[in-house]
Amino acid sequence: MRLFKAILLLMLVVSIVPTLMVGWLSVSHTRELLVRDAQELAQERVKQLRLKAEDFLGEPAETVLGLARVPGFFQLSKEAQQTHLASVLTQRREVVALTVFGPDRQRLPGLQAFSKHDVPPTALAGHEERARALLEGIDGLRYSDAVQEADGGELVVTLAFPVGEPAQGYIAADLSLGSLRQMLEQERVGSTGFVYLTDRHGHLVVGGVAGLGVDVSARSPVAHLLRQLERNPDTELFHVGNFGEGRDAVVAAYTVLPEAGWAIVSEQPVAHAYLQVGTMERRILLGLGGAILVAAVLAALFSRNLTRPLKGFTQGALELARGKFGVEVDVPQKNELGELAQTFNYMSKQLLAYDMENRGLYESLEKGYLETIVALANSIDSKDAYTRGHSQRVGDVAVQIGRELNLTERELRQLQYGGILHDIGKIGIVESILCKQSRLTDQEMAIMREHPAIGDAIIGPVSFLGAVRACVRHHHERWDGTGYPDRLKGEDIPLLARIVACADTFDACTSTRPYQKAMPLEKAMEILDNLSGAQLDPQVVTALRAVLAKQGVRLEGHRLPVKLAS
Known part of the structure; x- marks a missing residue:
């Protein structure tokens, strides 16, 4: 319906009646502008006078205050x-x-x-x-x-x-x-206006209406000022507008000097203040004839401007459908299309804000999960000084191997969690076995080998760690099928578990343990090569070698002191 009215308006623009209406609106608008200009002039005048008055009082007062310093x-x-x-x-x-x-x-x-x-x-x-x-x-x-x-x-x-x-x-x-008196008495407001200064009681201090102490509280601007001060005595007041009626009507502005509590008032009769209004009205009426000729041109432009923004809406909607939130449509018109563009842009910004908020919440939640996981891993590592930091290192190395194998970011995150939690089941192993400094007996080894199943049972109820269970349960499975607990073989072992197993073995070789000292990287990789195809997945071992090469480690000669990036 509103679009129909817009098209109807387009037809009326080419006729004389709407043009006259536009002229009438122009006259009304211009009157408002000129009235506002006159009031703004009065406003600016009292602003300047206030600054001057503050200087007249402030500068000598500041000199006297210097005695206190x-x-x-x-x-x-x-x-x-x-x-x-x-x-x-x-x-x-x-x-x-x-x-x-x-x-x-x-x-x-x-x-x-x-x-x-x-x-x-x-x-x-x-x-x-x-x-x-x-x-x-x-x-x-x-x-x-x-x-x-x-x-x-x-x-x-x-x-x-x-x-x-x-x-x-x-x-x-x-x-x-x-x-100050000389300055205010010389100030002119048009040909008939004047300015003056009153105290907080409405008595004249200096100015062009009478002598000192004369009660001017009955003057419309001063009476209005005193009422405002009575309501808000501590407010820094400023006002401009029309006061009084008939012959006594004036355009006035006032402002308060806060420290002294005085007010500067500017008055000018309405007839003189708005003298230019009548002049401008006559000029605008003379321009209506030319406006009729312009109406036809405006009709063509209006039609063009009506259809052009539709292309922008179509393109913006397609961008939103592709997930590009925050896209905006530029429609400068102040009509229904402009309002629709503002609504569209607001919706797009809101979608962008919601998307960013959701991303932040997700990242915060994921960070909390990771911190909890690290805390769990640390609770295991803290039982044995020799394995402190082992779980975190396994997670870091596993992520590097996974990145070399072109795994997705989701899979890399699961590798990080799986590496950190792979030994979580050791919580259920008694410390006498877990921290034993000598070789374990067969019975003790059997108990120790229960930790993958225990870890799987621990994280099983945690739904978001479902993909990580394979790393925890199967990181001790062997490529040749002789591992535990399920004796899986080859590619039946989940890929993430194979990567964690390789990272676990690598860290065990390169870390100091009760039964061995940390090995050089060359020796560690030699052991992993020997285990490749028997205990470890050959493809994963090759990926680990590629990671070390990218880190600047030359395995044929001496190794550089390079740490794997996390």
Whole structure:
């Protein structure tokens, strides 16, 4: 049904009615864009003003805070402390007063400095009063509300902060807001807009609407700001939008200076902020005539773009059927085909994720199996110091032989398990026989020869080791049929068991045992050649010789110190 609507739309595109609809949509969309642009402009304006205001407050505040970083400030002599205070006043002209208080929040005699020589008593008293008010419950940098000094003096704000942890004392400073006031008063928002700075109570600090302290909380943007602060006092607020109604409607943006708790507000009447909207609407209407001519071309392109993606879907489906998960179809259209492509790509990615997850789970499970198998083999080898590591080595050599015989990865894995577990049945042999240092008696040998059957019984209930049972049960069968426990002969012996038998014999020859020392590789291979066709499969012995040759071992002369790769 939706495809039918798309084809119907294609027919309507060549007519005048849809073109007019597109024009109307374009006008609506352009209006939204221009409104958004105007709001973004207001947003960017307050962002820049906030950065400037933070610099106006932050740079002198950072200079004053530098006193807290003076090593042992309160242990310095009074002359040295006065020198530091004077240095701050010299570095930053915005700092107009400095006072140092002791840990009891009482002013320290002689540790007060002003940028002016003649400070009226009222200004001095006001500075100390604001500083003491800030020291109540202070645990970091705090700012007071902005005040106008008596007799038309400077617009200042007081900051205070503790020094040391716990506090060894406190420092308070008055910062002049003259430069900040000048900057905001010079800021223009179009021909009729303005910006201003309010404190946390909705009272004007500086700006273009009135004087200091005037209550502007009733202005729509400020009222909205105060409501937001009441709900989320610790949130860093930022907002832009239309406020008010009728003639009082404005496009405004505000943001909060977090440390001082002040807000910068930008206002501009809606009629002036959106002046370009009407202009652009007229231009778009003039372009509708040309859009009618373009409609016919769009119809042809639409038809082409409708059928082209189908080839991509077909090819992608075939790739998925072949197991190539993760393949994607590139359909940039924003229609039903585009949605279908997104769904197809999502499905393909999900299949890839599931495949990778399953592979990881399988590998993790297989690793756990192998670790368990190695632990079982180690429990056998630990009973006899001379055979420690024997099972692991047999598994490694068996895998090398199997790789030389071009066995599959599954068969190589079974060889690894079979080599490690081939002597698992020795768990059931008493240690007096298993660890005996001298030659076994016939009766003891008969008991020892029971270990393949015991091992087969042990791993029999473990389903995933079913293919490994042949290695455990038949690794002592002989090529000539005289082995045990089943006296199998020749190729009746499973291939994996024949490989493990060869690897077992090879490791027995090249390892030190109670009854023999480790043999050189030449001697070991000479013994295996003699056993070939009698005890061992000739083809397997030949494969072992090829493995040694690939490892760089020359059996005709001396052998190199090369270890078989695992």
